[in-house]
Amino acid sequence: MKTATLQKSDIGKCLDLLIQSQKRVIAPQLRPRLDSPDAIDVLMLTPLENGDNHQVGQGILPLNGVKEFLFVKHEPILAFENKDNKVHIKEVHHKYPETIIFGVRPCDAASIASQNAVFSSDNAGYNDQFFTKRLENTTIVTYSCTTGDQSCFCTSVGLEPDSDRGSDLHLTELPDNTLHVEIKTPAGERVANILAPLLQGEGDQAARDTAGKEAHKNVSRIRNSHLIKAWLDDQSNFDDEMWERLGEKCIGCGACTFMCPTCHCFDIVDETRGSKGYRIKFWDSCQFDHFTLHSSGHNPRDKQYKRYRNRFTCKFKIYQDKFNAQGCVGCGRCIRDCPVNLDITEYMKEVDLKASLPNALRQDPDFE
Amino acid sequence: MIEAIRTQARNLLENKEVDVIIGYAEGSDSTRTTPVFIRKPEEVSRLIFDPRCINSLPLYLNKRHEYPQKGWKRTGIIAKGCDIRAITQLIAENQLTREEVYIIGVPCDGVVSHFSKWDGRLHDGNQATKCAECDVHTPTDCDFFPGERPEVDRSAPYKVSAPQVLNLMGLNTDKRFDYWRQEFDRCFKCYACREVCPHCSCNICITDRTQPNWVDQAAHTKGVFAWHITRAMHLVGRCTGCGECTRACPMDIQVDLFNQRLKDVVQESFGYKSGYSQDEKPPLITYKTDDSEDFIQ
């Protein structure tokens, strides 16, 4: 693996170089907004025109994840036209521009593999070209976290704040204001070649490892979260009282699922105007009551807490069983953005407690 | 104050006067609070109240029918002045009868505009704008009030809109369109604005209906425009200005500006302020023969 060093102050120049090489460059930026006293500063991953106002490495996480650049919010999958009483299907031409997403946080980068497990042909041989082709043309430049906020819990799901999973080119911030650059894939190498004028010598692996360990301490961790899967596997826990008790405050909006970098559910509808129309694939949420509603009126998940149970099970069991992938990357967006503070880590802690009782409880001195 | 509320809550539960008390409890981290459903007298110590208690709890009153097996008949609710306005409005719309709720009013000095801004105390820098013009810091219609209830002066003149609304109104029409187009570009229709709204009480929302399909379901800008216009129109004269829709928006779109603008329209044109009377009809289900018609040919 090749490494290099980059001055932190040169990130803007890096972005400029990439833009000049005719790539679509996406990086976190502060979002301009109407002046308002209630305003909060919001980072968004945005396509850049130049490297001036980037916020790479700033803040905890951009509001949106890389998800919306791979599994886009809405897109046509088919066009059709009714001509002379006959239906003609037309192909839709998607453009998959070569894209570099710069400054992706490790949790977001790790989520790409989960989405890919669903959309690629790994899943029953059906390949969703709209996702996979976009992914083929996307290079991910990750940027390690140095700290987390109260909602971050990546270390509880087996990730680290300096993890390079899903990364093509991995940057780690070192205390001396330089960046340790690791080239992970050929795509990352191509980006590194463009950035070559700014890269210096080899990276300091020891300093990078120290920085990673330091960051690891700054993200809170849930004990024994590995017990969750086994607990969910136990059929008798499906009707545990916990689900309703914790879930009854859920109001059934889709904020957590739409913000989630691994949530992949979508809906398909037809939209027409005149004789032409499009079949559209767009984000949907398992938290909506009509998501599973049968035409007969029967609803397998008829209560909100059951829908949240499905979400939790999806993250910690279904993803593993069905897609052999990680369901939750611990980015904490669902916690930050929940209007009623329904916290997935509370479920995790509760399950952890239930699963580890009675043995571990008395043996672990750290247990609260 | 909170001790008085807890004591009252315990009494209510012990005497079976209410089946559940909806209140606030400590959230998952120190800056947050969370709605909580208290069913047992021994749990009342979880109840708290401070400026972090942003949520508008009356929205759960709409969802009370989802819990019939729990015998949820009469609901106790901890309500700020603005929440009581929401309840009053629900009663005026026959969504609720006054007897179904037991309102524990709490005096409120204001709440923070966003959890992330909480630094241990409330100040001008983090107070929600709605609280600056609030005239119900001391709640009006409640069954229980901790301590002596002071006389409330509600003679203050009606204040027009938040500054953002005026800013937007100052732009020309095309600029305003572009502003919303840019904002709505982020909307992915998670419907958090709908679900947190105490007044969005329909069992099945018009956007979820497909026959006919009035609002496109996909989150392209056309569909998003249609959704937000529809939402604002359905809240004309009903919105009590809690601002939850904007706070809940994960994409940080200020959707409540529509409601604030229409609040002004309703006040200026029909002299109606929502959430102050259980008997007065909301403006769009009534009329006066001499209503303004200067826009009509």
Place this chain on the structure above:
Amino acid sequence: MSKKIPRHDFEPKIMAFVCKWCTYSGADLAGTSRMDYSPNVRMVRLPCSGRIDPQFLIKTFEQGVDGVIVSGCHPGDCHYNEGNYYARRRNLAFRQLLDFQGIDLGRLEFSWISAAEAIKWTKVIDAFTDRVRALGPHKQYHELIDPYDHYLEAA
């Protein structure tokens, strides 16, 4: 002999939602009396102006019209006694909402036209058509309504 119809570069598409008792009859009278007025208007007849849900108007804009007109009986003349009073309030609020949204109020018209007022109908339509024509195509909204058309162009 009908008068010569002037030609314009832009002919707006105009949608009219009308009450069947008054305005529709008024328009009918204009037709049977062979009065001349702008041919840009397409009409939807509804039982009462109170039946005209703002949703209809949004959908109409989504279909690419340049102007919408809502018309019913004069106050006091409603076949259902009070439908038009409700319509008046609702449309007052709806206009302000669309204005705040950034849609030019010149593209919206509301009128009272009775079954006898065929002349008023032609005048209102002519004036409204001229006004919308002067505003030009409703370009901003038109840009929204076919969000996927560019996907049909070959790469």
Place this chain on the structure above:
Amino acid sequence: MNIYQPHLMTINKVIQETPDIKTFHLVFQDEEMRDNFRFKAGQFAEYSAFGHGESTFCIASSPTRMDHIECCFRSVGKNTAGLFGLSEGDTVGFRGPYGNVFPLDKFKGKDLIFIAGGIALPPLRSVIWNVLDKAEDFGHISIVYGARTVEDLVYKREIEEWEQMPNVTVVKTVDPGGETPEWKGHVGFVPHILENEFAPNPDNTIALICGPPIMIKFTFEALDRLGFKQDQLITTLENRMKCGLGKCGRCNIGSTYVCLDGPVFWAEELAKLPKEY
């Protein structure tokens, strides 16, 4: 290849089964598809009325009769209403076949009981004709079919045809209140009629059940009381689907995706799943 792209099919024939249920006979517009298309009994497909959307139904025709594909549906929502409005000569979209199949090999030499309610007969009809066309491989065939009213019974002509067959027993029933003066079948709910009127012998028998979740539940219980074992009961589920490909994420029962692992399940498989169907 776009996995969401349907094949075009022409509606050859429309049969109005009940006031709100229609059967379509569909033929591929593409000759190559017409020759090469294969499926097995129990599989489903996505049918689309362009401009309205896609719906999921089991293929109702038998794989032994490949001159056309049949589907049978009730007009309930936006998509099915769109399909319902189509007539002979119109085009529909077709994606499939998806899902698993009824393991007919395991049924060989055994008596079969088909139990269905209402619009749930079409999924089993595919198997019924498949089995009847190879009657020498199987034992006695019984069909227990019920609907809310006499009017709601589908495949009325075929039921008469089945009744005439020597190797077939047909038990018809309608819910109480749904009978007409001319009605000669039973009156009562399917599980009740099955248990008390028909009372099949469980020896060397397989029961194939299709119906709404509540009917499946009660039928399982009834069959259990009659002495049927879990490995003698097989059913097909109909959860809501959009993609049919295991991607849209709505048909799951726990970790089991009905579109990929189903729709056909043995009772013992269902027992291991959470009650989420």
